[in-house]
Amino acid sequence: MGFTPEEFQFALGASILVALLNFYFFTRNWKRLRIIENTPTAKLRSAHQGYIELEGKGQLVDDQPIHAPLSNHPCLWYRSQIEQQESFVEKGRAQTRWNVVYKTISDHRFKLTDGVSSCFVDPRGAEVSGDEKLVWYGNTEWPTRTQILESQSIVYAMANGYRYTEWLVLPGQSLYILGQFSAWSATTQKSVRDVMINLINDWKQDQPALRERFDTNQDGNIDQEEWETARQEARSEAQQIHDQLVLEPDTNIIAKSNNSARPFIISVYPQALLARKYRSNACLALVGCVVSVCIVAWLLHSHG
16 A cells, blocks of 8 residues: 555554553553552541542532532532534535533532541542433523433434533432542641631721721721731630630541542442443553554555
8 A cells, every 4th residue: 555755644643643642541541440459448437548549428518509500400519511513614515513612610529428427528630430411402502401300312403502511420329439538627727827817807898897996096097006906806816716726626538639640539430340441441542552553563664
């Protein structure tokens, strides 16, 4: 088979790119598989701080629902996307494509419970695998239909210019979570100075009350001496507030690790099924990599 120089360069470059992409996906999936298999599952009540995996059921915080922005479904987590259909002509043929015009992802915390203990989950930066996906269509950029219970078929796309898609994690679903587990303490997050600064900033929002409280010479301004009195009172109140924070129990939370080499995974699929998924993906990527390398070798050989 003969190639022009341009065709050869394109075929060679494309084959090398595909080989590299497949190798990347192989290493990415294989690494996640090994981490999942080598990390023991911890119990919430005895979990140590660090990089661990947990299993349990997802719960809302204080029964306060999170509503997905497009379907309005109550959920623990969502990823939402709106696409607009565009028609265009390319090489004399009419074609269509979907362009993303809106997308968002939930950063609301929820809880994980194993029936005995619970912790908070901060989903920011997580790789979320869910089994609830809704797709429906309409003629307005923002959907007028909400509380969608099931996806619509592709047939609806022919008569509608917008496609709405949402991926959801629902309350009560079983979850597998791999991430950084730590204890969050109110006193470690806020010093007495932090509390004092917040108090003073709050007082500044109400200038009449501030002057009534600290303008002792009644000249309409808070001078340096009066500000020092205000700071002393703020420091005293801040110490009392901080002393109360010490009494609050620590809160456990699992979130994304600061180590980029450690993936943060939230999945509705059980650990065994998730590991099988990563193994299958790794094997497929490895096969794709080998095939692409063979094509590169064949192209170089045939080109002489």
